[in-house]
Amino acid sequence: MLWTNFLMNVSTASNTAVDYFPIGIQLIFAVGFVATMIGVSALIGPKRQTSDKLQSFESGIESVGNARQPMAIKYFLVAILFVLFDVEVIFFYPYAINFRDLGWNGFFAVLMFVSLFLAGFIYIIKKGALKWED
Amino acid sequence: MNAIIVSAVFGVLMMFASFLVNNKNVYRYLAIIGLSVLLLANILETYAIWSIKFDSFLQLSFERFGLFFNSIAIAATLFYVLLSGKDIVRVGNYSAEYFVLIFFILCGVSLITSYNSLLMLFLGIEIISIPLYILTGSDKKNLKSNEAALKYFLMGAFSTGLMLMGIALSYGAVGNFGLEGRGVVAFGGSMRVSFLEVAGLLLLFISMSFKASAAPFHFWTPDVYEGAPSVFTSFMATIVKATVFIGMIKLLEARTGIFGPTWQIILPLMIVLTLAIGNITAVFQQSVKRMLAYSSIAQAGFMLFALWSANDMGREGILLYSVAYTLATVGIFAVLVKMKDYTFDGFNGLAAKQPLVAASVAVFVLSLAGIPLTAGFFAKYFMLASAIKSGAGVWLLVVAVVFAAVSVYYYFRLIQAMYFKEGEAEMFEQPTNSFKGMLAIFAVLLIVLGIAPSLLFNYLYF
C-alpha cells in the first residue's frame, strides 16, 4: 500500500511532474512513430537478399581485409596523455579572462594546479611512457 | 583537511620514489612512514591542534565523526601495509605505484568523510573507484584479474553515470549541490519535497549501494573480489566499503525522511535481500576467497542497519563495525595470500603446523561470525540495538540473526579445517615472526574491543 502511495506522490504531490507531461507525450509519440514506421516497412516492404547486398559498403569498391587491425598500445597511451594535457590547457582560457579579478589567490591556485600536472609530466617522462622504442 | 592534502602529497612523493629509488623494500618503508605521518596529521586535526586550512567555500566540512573515521581508515591501512606490505610489493612490476594508488584512495576516503556538497561526494567516490579499477587489474598476466578489472570498470562506470544523473536531478530540484538542500514545491497550499529530488537521491543511493555491494547491486562483487589480487581484495572489501557506508550515512542523515514512508519498505527489503544472498550463497562456496567475497556482501547487510536506524548508536556502531570487520578480514586475507590452495581443504591441519597463525585466524573468524568476546559481536550488537532503538520491527532483527547463524556455518568451516581435519596446509613461505606478531596483535585488538568496546568510542567524544 505504501508503495502505491509513493507512486501516487509522483503524480500528485509535485507539479513539476505535471509540467513534464507534454514532453512525455511527445516522447511516446516520437518513439512510437519511429517504431511503427520501421516495423511496418520491414513487414510490408519487398525483401530480396543477395550476397552483394550483404557485403559491407566501401564506396563501390570490393572490400579488402579486416578492418580490425591491431595497433600499438602506445598510440592509446599517447592519446590519453594528450587528452589530459589538452584539458589542462582548456582551464587556462577561463583563467586568462579572469586573471586580474582572481588576484594572487587565483594565481596560487592555478600554480598548484599546474605544478601537480608538472609532477605528473615528470613522472610519465621518467617512467618512459613517451619513449617510442623499447 | 590534513588527511586530504597529506595523502595526496604522499601519493605524489611515492610516484617520484618509483623512479628515484630502485629498492622495493624502500617503497614499503616509505609507505609505512607516509601512513604514520598521515595518521598523525589527521589526529592533530581531530584534536584541533594543527591543521592546514583552506577556504573550501562550504564544499567540505570537518566534523569529529568523519575525522575519527579517517583515523580508523588510515590506521587500518597502516596495519594492512605492515601485515601484507611484502605481498603488495610482489603483485607486479609497479610496486611503488600500488602504494601511490592506496594513498590516493585514502585521499578519496577523507573527501567522502567530509563532503558537504554532492560534487565533493562524486569526486571522492571517483577518486576511490579509479585507483581500485587499476588495483583490480594489477596482476597483468592473470586473465581473471583482467576480467575482473574490466567488469568492475564497466559496471562502476555505469553506476557513476547513475550517480551523476542523481546529482543532476537533485541539483535541478534544489538549485545547488549542498548536502542539506531540500527542494520543496508548493502543492495545494502545502509544501512537498520535490519529486526530482527524491528520484535523484534514489539514484544516488542506488549507485552508492553498488559501491558498497549491497543487494541487488552486488553482482559484480564475487567476480571482482575473486579476480583481484588477494591483497587488494582485502583492501577494497574493508576500508573502501566502510567508507562508502560513512558517505551514505552522511547523505541520508542530511536528508532524513526524504523518501517518506517508502523508506520503511525499501531499506528493510534491501537488508533482507543482502543478508539472504550474501549468506546463502557463501554457504556453497568451496574457495575461501570467494566465500569471503560473499561474506562481505552479508556483512554489508548488517552495516545497512546503521542507515536504517540513523541514530547515535548506529553511528557508533558503524565505526565499531568497520574496525571489527576490517581487522578480521584483512587478517584472514593476509594468511590467505600465503596459502597455496585457496579452498577450505587448503587450510586442513593448519593448527598443527602454525598454531599462532591458526589461533589468530580462528579469532578473526569468530569475530566475523559475531561470537561474544570478540569485537564482531559488539559490532552486530550495536547494529541490532540501534535498529530496535529506532523502532525496527522485531521480524527484521529475527531475520538478521537467523542469517547470522547461517554465517556461522561457513565461517566455522575454516575453524574445522584448521583444527579438526588432518592435512598438510601448504604455504608459499613460512610466515615470519613479525608477520605472526602482527596477526596476534590483530587478534588481541579484536578481543580487547570485544570486552570493552567503549575504548573505541572514548576517542570519538574527547
Add this chain to the structure above:
Amino acid sequence: MIPVLLITLPIFSGLMAFFMKGQSVKSWALLSSFAVLGISIWSLFSDANLLSYSQAWLPSLGSRFDLTMQDGLSKLMCLLTALSFPLVLISTQQNSSNQSPHFFALMLLTQAGLMGVFLAADALLFYFFWELALIPVYFLCSIWGGEKRIAVTFKFFIYTFVGSILMLVGILSLYYMQDTPSFAWSSLTANASKGIYPNWAFWLFFLAFAIKMPIFPLHTWQPDAYEQSPTPVTMILSGVMVKMGLFAAIRWLLPLFPKATEQFAWVIVCCSVIGMIYASLLAIRQDDIKRLIAYSSIAHIGLMSAVIFSGNASGMGGVMIQMFHHGVNVIGLWIVANAIEQKLGTRSLSEMGGLAQKAPTLSILLVVMSLANVALPLTNAFVGEFLMFNSLFKYNVWLTAVAGISIILAAVYTLNMVQKVIYGEVNSLTEKATDTPFNVNFSLVLIAILIVVMGVYPQPLLDLTKDAVTQLFAQQ
C-alpha cells in the same frame, strides 16, 4: 567477591593450562577445580555481602558487570558445577582425551562460562556467558570426539547458537521497552509486573532455553552430541550444561513473563510430556549405552521442564533439588559407562554380559546409580520426583497419568541395561575385564554416598532452595 572468584579462577587457570606441558597440567586442573569447589562450599555459609559484585562495564549500553548469588538456586547450581568438574577430572584420568594440556584448558574455560551463566544478574552479561560456555565445548567435542564428531558438534553448535542469538533479540527488545532502559535483572523483572513485555518475546527466550534443555521437538542434537563427545565432556554437557536451560527458565523466563508463562504453559507441558514418553521409548530400543543414557536424560529433563511451567511452590522446590541430583546421578552413570567403555572397548549392550563376576565393585556401583536413575525411594532422585509429580498432578491429572508411564519405562530401560551389562554369561569380550582403578571407584563411591544421604535426608537442599521458591512465587 565470591562470584568473581568462581569465574576468574577457572579462567585464569584455564589460560595458564594452555601454556603448560606434560602431566603437571592434570594436577593443575584438579587443583583449580578443587579450589573452586572450596569457594563454592564457602559460599553456602558466607555473608550476603560477599555474594554479589557489581562493576561498571559498558556504561553507554547500560550494562553492568553484575554477578550475584541471589538465592539458593544460584548457590546450588554453582555447587553442582564446582562439584562435577573434580568428579569428572578424577574419574576420567585414563581417557585418551585427558592427555593434552589444551583439553584441560578448555574444560576449565567451560567451567568459567557455566559459572557466569549461573551468576549473571545482567541480561547482556548473561547472554555473554551463555555463549562463552559453548565455545570451549565446541572445540572439546570437535577435537576429541568420536568418528562423526565434526558434523555432530556443528549441529549442536548451530542449534544452540540460533537459540541464543534469538534470545539476544529478545533481550534487546525488552531493554528498549522499559522507561529507563537497563539490563539489570532487578529492573527487567520489576518492569515485567507492569505487563509491558509482549508474548512473542517469551518465545524468543524460550527457544534458547528449550534447545539447551532440550525439550521435544528441539532435542535432536542431543543424543548425537552425547554419543560423539568425549565422555568427560558428555558428563559436563548432561550433568551441568542442560541445567543451564532449566536454570535460565526459572531465573529469567518465569519472572520476566508471568502472563505468557501462564498462557502458553499447556503447550510446553504437553511437549515436555510427549518428550518424556518418546525419549523413554527410544531409550528402551537403544543398544549403545551412551545413547541410552542420553535419551533417559531427555526424559528426566522433560519432567522438570513440565513442572517448571506448570508447578506450584513445592513442585518448584522439587525441580531445583532435582536439577542438582540429576546432575550428580547422570555424572555417576556416565562414569560407569566410561569405565565400561575403557575396559571393553565397546559401548554396545548386546556385546556385554557377566560383568558382575569380573568387576564386582563396578557392578555394585552401577546398580546404585541405576536405582537412583529410576528414582527409587531412599535415593536422592526420589524426593524431587515425588514433589514434581505431586505438583504436576495438581495441574492436570491426565497429563500426570501419561507422564507417570515414563517412570515404568525408566525402570524398564535402566534395569534392562543393568541386566545386560552385569548379568548373563561372560563372553570373550568381558573375559579380560578387571575391576576399575581407584580413582574411578573413589568418585563413584562419593556419588553413591551423596545419593543415599540426600535420599534419606533431603531437608538441607530443600532449605537451601526455599528462598528461591518463595521469591519466585512472591513475584507472580
